[in-house]
Amino acid sequence: xxxxxxFFYALLAICFFPSCRYGLHEFFDRSLSVNERSKTxxxxxxxxxxxxxxxxxxxxxxxxxxGPGKTQAKKKLFDYLESLKETDSMPSFALVLGDIAxxxxxxxxxxxxxxxxxxxxxxxxxxxxxxxxxxxxxNKGWNEFxxxxxxxxxxxxxxxxxxxxxxxxxxxxxxxxxxxxxxxSKLKKDSKKKFVFIHxxxxxxxxxxxxxxxxxxxxxxxxxxxxxxxxxxxxxxDHYGSSFDYGPFVEYGVYSYVNNRNWQDGSFGILSVDEExxxxxxxxx
Amino acid sequence: xxxxxxxxxxxxxxxxxxxxxxxxxxxxxKNTDRKIDIKTMLFFLFFCxxxxxxxxxxxxxxxxxxxxxxxxxxxxxxxxxxxxxMLAYEPFSLYLGIExxxxxxxxxxxxxxxxxxxxxxxxxxxxLYHYTxxxxxxxxxxxxxxxxxxxxxxxxISLYLDLSFMQKYTVITSIKESVPFLLNNGMAxxxxxxxxxxxxxxxxxxxxxxxxxYYPLFFFPSYILGFNFKAxxxxxxxxxxxxxxxxxxxxxxxxxxxNFQLGLTYSIPKNxxxx
Numbered sequence: 001x002x003x004x005x006x007f008f009y010a011l012l013a014i015c016f017f018p019s020c021r022y023g024l025h026e027f028f029d030r031s032l033s034v035n036e037r038s039k040t041x042x043x044x045x046x047x048x049x050x051x052x053x054x055x056x057x058x059x060x061x062x063x064x065x066x067g068p069g070k071t072q073a074k075k076k077l078f079d080y081l082e083s084l085k086e087t088d089s090m091p092s093f094a095l096v097l098g099d100i101a102x103x104x105x106x107x108x109x110x111x112x113x114x115x116x117x118x119x120x121x122x123x124x125x126x127x128x129x130x131x132x133x134x135x136x137x138x139n140k141g142w143n144e145f146x147x148x149x150x151x152x153x154x155x156x157x158x159x160x161x162x163x164x165x166x167x168x169x170x171x172x173x174x175x176x177x178x179x180x181x182x183x184x185s186k187l188k189k190d191s192k193k194k195f196v197f198i199h200x201x202x203x204x205x206x207x208x209x210x211x212x213x214x215x216x217x218x219x220x221x222x223x224x225x226x227x228x229x230x231x232x233x234x235x236x237x238d239h240y241g242s243s244f245d246y247g248p249f250v251e252y253g254v255y256s257y258v259n260n261r262n263w264q265d266g267s268f269g270i271l272s273v274d275e276e277x278x279x280x281x282x283x284x285x
Numbered sequence: 286x287x288x289x290x291x292x293x294x295x296x297x298x299x300x301x302x303x304x305x306x307x308x309x310x311x312x313x314x315k316n317t318d319r320k321i322d323i324k325t326m327l328f329f330l331f332f333c334x335x336x337x338x339x340x341x342x343x344x345x346x347x348x349x350x351x352x353x354x355x356x357x358x359x360x361x362x363x364x365x366x367x368x369x370x371m372l373a374y375e376p377f378s379l380y381l382g383i384e385x386x387x388x389x390x391x392x393x394x395x396x397x398x399x400x401x402x403x404x405x406x407x408x409x410x411x412x413l414y415h416y417t418x419x420x421x422x423x424x425x426x427x428x429x430x431x432x433x434x435x436x437x438x439x440x441x442i443s444l445y446l447d448l449s450f451m452q453k454y455t456v457i458t459s460i461k462e463s464v465p466f467l468l469n470n471g472m473a474x475x476x477x478x479x480x481x482x483x484x485x486x487x488x489x490x491x492x493x494x495x496x497x498x499y500y501p502l503f504f505f506p507s508y509i510l511g512f513n514f515k516a517x518x519x520x521x522x523x524x525x526x527x528x529x530x531x532x533x534x535x536x537x538x539x540x541x542x543x544n545f546q547l548g549l550t551y552s553i554p555k556n557x558x559x560x
Contacts, residue, residue, distance in 0.1 A: 033539040134537040172539040173505075173532030177356065203467050213502040213532060214541065215469075219423035219457050226459040247463020 022103055023139040032142050034176035037132075038155035038169035041186055045158060047093040047127040052161040054276045059091035059125060060269035062199075062236030063256035065135065066111035067102030076266030077257070080285060081123045091270065094125050097236040097254050098133025098171065098199030100149060104141020109148040116150075130154075132171035133199040133237060142171075155179055157186070161275045163231075164192040170200040174214060175221070184220065187228040193278050194230045195271075201235040203244060204251050210238035225249050231280060234271075241269070241284050252282050329383045329392060336372055343374035343555050350523075350548025354386075356541060363387045367498065367548075374555075376400065376409070384498045391417045391498040397433065407435045411447060415500055426454040427500045429473055445477040451495075453502065471503040485515045496527055496544070505541070506530050521550040 046052065061077075084090045101108030119125040130149035132142070146152045154169035168175060168183065175183065187194065201211040202218055212218045225233060226248040233251040241255035255267040272281045336345060348369045369382035380395035392415070399409035413429035431449025438444055453469040475493035482488065491509040499507065511525035527544045531537070 035539075134532070134535045137537050172537045173535070174539065174541060176539075203469075206467075206469055208469075208471060209503055209534070211502070213505045215425055215453060215455050215500070215502060216419050216423070219419060219455060222457050223422045223459045226457075245463070246460045248460065 022135075026138075032137075032140075034169055034172045034174060035178055037142060037171075038153070038176065039178040040155075040182050041166075042151070042153045042156040043158070044151045044156050046160055047129075047158070048160065052275055053092070055272070055274050056092040057089060058271040058273065059094035059119075060097070060234065060254050060271055060282070061094060061257050062097035062254035063099040063133065063239055063258060064096065064112065064115075065099055065102040065256075065258050066115065067105070067108040074266060076285070077268050078118075078266075080268070081119075081125075085123070090123060091125055093127040093129065094119060095167075095197060095234075095271075096128060096130040096149075097197055097234060098131050099135040099236065099256075100130055100133065101136050101138075101141055101144070104136055104138035104144065106144055109141075109144040113148050129167065131167045131197060131199060132169050134171055134173065137171045155183075159192065160273075162193060162278045163273065163275070164190050164194045166194060166196045168196065168198040170198050170212070173200060173212070174217060180217060180220065184224045187224050187230070191229070194225075194228070195280075196225060196230055196233045198233065198235050200237050201253060202233060202251055203246075204235065204238075204242050204253055205244045207238050207242070222246060231278075232282070234282075241267075255284050325390075326385065329390075330368060332381065332383075334368065334370055336370060341372075341555070343372050345373070345553040346371040346550050347553070348548055348550040350546045352525075352544055352546030354542050354544045356543075365498075367391075367546075369393075376402070382497065389417055389419045391415065393498065405437050409433050411449070413449070415498070417498070417500075422458060424456045425500070426456075428452045428454075431473070441481040443477075443479045445475070445479070447473075447475050449473045451500075451503070453500065469502055473500075473503065479513075487513045487515075489513070491527075496529070499529065501529075504532070504534050506533050519552050521552070523548050523550065 081090070100112050116128045119128060128150060130145075132145060132154040136142070136145050136149075145154070154171065155167065157164060157166045159165070166183070166186070169179060201207055202222055203211055212221070224230075226246060230249045232249055234254055235251060236254050236256065238253065239256035239258075241253035243250060243252045252269075254269050257267055267285060269282055269284045272283070274280065334347060348367075348371070350367050351364065352367070353364050363386050365384055365386035367382060367384035369380065372379045372381075376399040378397040378399070380393065380397075382391075382393040382395075384391040393413065395411065395413045397409050397411040399407050401408040409432070411429065411431055411433050413427070413431075415425070415427040417425050419425070429449035429451050431447055433445070433447035436444040436446070449472065451469075451471045451473040453471065455467045455469070456465070457467065473494045475491060475495065477489055477491040477493075479487055479489040489509075489511050491507070491511070493507050493509070494504050495501065496507045496509070507527050507529050509525060509527040511523055514522045516522060525544075525546050525548075528540055529542045529544070531539050531541050
């Protein structure tokens with residue numbers, strides 16, 4: 001009988017141990033859900049202080065998973081940026097589509113902060129914008145997110161000459177009632193061409209499990225994007241950057257910075273923007 | 286003190302403005318709602334209940350329930366009304382169900398075949414088709430192909446388990462010309478424990494990846510607690526509380542909706558219609 005109990009508890013420990021650092025005690029109730037975090041959109045200044053260049057590029061990153069023993073991925077990205085140093089092609093700013101921290105702890109965000117400092121000091125990429133992913137919220141990670149990840153909110157927008165850039169908070173696997181309603185209302189009032197950035201994929205061609213699971217919320221989002229001049233949606237989360245053409249707009253998956261296979265890949269994307277002709281092009285590296 | 290009062294007033298004002306905006310949003314959405322016309326409603330009611338009107342050689346259970354749902358997701362609080370008819374002609378069964386609410390309506394058709402009956406367990410095959418129309422934005426067609434089992438454990442405990450391959454076809458009107466439908470292949474399961482405590486009362490608990498008229502992609506779990514009360518040989522009353530969560534595999538779960546319903550089931554033995 002005793003052996004049975006020992007076996008049972010050992011099995012339980014094996015199942016739960018790997019998840020402990022992800023805050024398993026919050027399994028049924030995570031504090032500060034999306035309806036409390038992200039109700040109305042925050043307008044933030046454009047990354048360009050003076051005039052917006054006609055053509056520029058943006059560094060796209062997703063699923064960095066900073067944390068002890070995790071992300072070692074630096075070389076590929078930094079080699080690429082190094083090669084651009086004496087050219088005009090250096091990205092003007094960077095976007096990070098969630099899962100910045102692996103466990104949501106202070107140390108993870110500290111690693112991210114030093115990564116951002118390196119982008120700023122060595123490559124002149126002054127602004128690095130982030131949104132929440134599911135990992136960023138573990139262990140009450142939202143508190144650290146609001147201290148370390150610019151612009152310290154996860155539902156916001158800014159404008160450049162031709163485009164509006166919308167950043168959504170999908171860290172809980174849903175946008176929540178307030179954010180969804182507010183986002184659709186904002187899209188309708190905005191006549192500019194738009195980019196939307198979200199951690200959870202909308203659909204991206206039948207991803208099993210790693211997409212927005214509520215099909216009605218997804219339908220409302222796709223419908224709103226299709227009707228309101230959205231050019232592209234960029235998402236992360238599944239680590240494999242597939243894309244899908246919905247007709248009126250395209251969804252691009254931004255490949256994970258860490259790569260599931262070796263945690264060392266350092267993948268990234270470059271979004272080239274042509275403000276004059278309202279065109280863009282996305283390339284994955 | 287004045288600053289505090291100003292803060293409180295300001296907060297109330299902001300919240301009132303937000304509430305008004307929300308109301309306006311839903312009013313606008315409502316203008317685009319698919320109105321459920323009375324003919325459609327009557328057709329599906331007839332579809333469900335017609336068998337009960339006749340004296341047929343199978344057992345039937347007709348159920349009606351009224352529920353209320355409160356949500357944190359896209360769902361706004363609303364009431365719904367559902368009707369169903371469960372026809373059993375051993376070893377075959379057929380479930381027909383409909384649900385109406387303000388924004389949408391659902392239809393369920395679920396044939397089953399219990400191919401193996403043992404002393405402690407039954408095993409069967411099931412198909413399920415679910416249709417819903419959501420605002421004017423989208424229609425969903427869910428198809429399940431799977432197995433179900435009923436295991437009778439000691440101490441009057443019953444365990445019902447079903448496991449299915451799930452296909453969801455979503456037709457979104459605004460992209461229909463370019464993408465006729467979005468297809469999601471996934472899976473679905475439901476695990477139900479039921480124990481008869483007294484002769485008339487049997488509580489049950491369900492953990493499932495779907496609910497009777499709620500079909501998210503895998504894995505948005507539903508936790509359901511319910512009570513069946515058998516008033517006499519024909520009438521059974523039930524109440525059910527279900528909590529729907531988001532994505533619990535990646536551990537960022539949050540409650541998307543809470544659902545409470547009360548219902549009544551009338552059993553009709555074979556070769557008898559509604560009297």
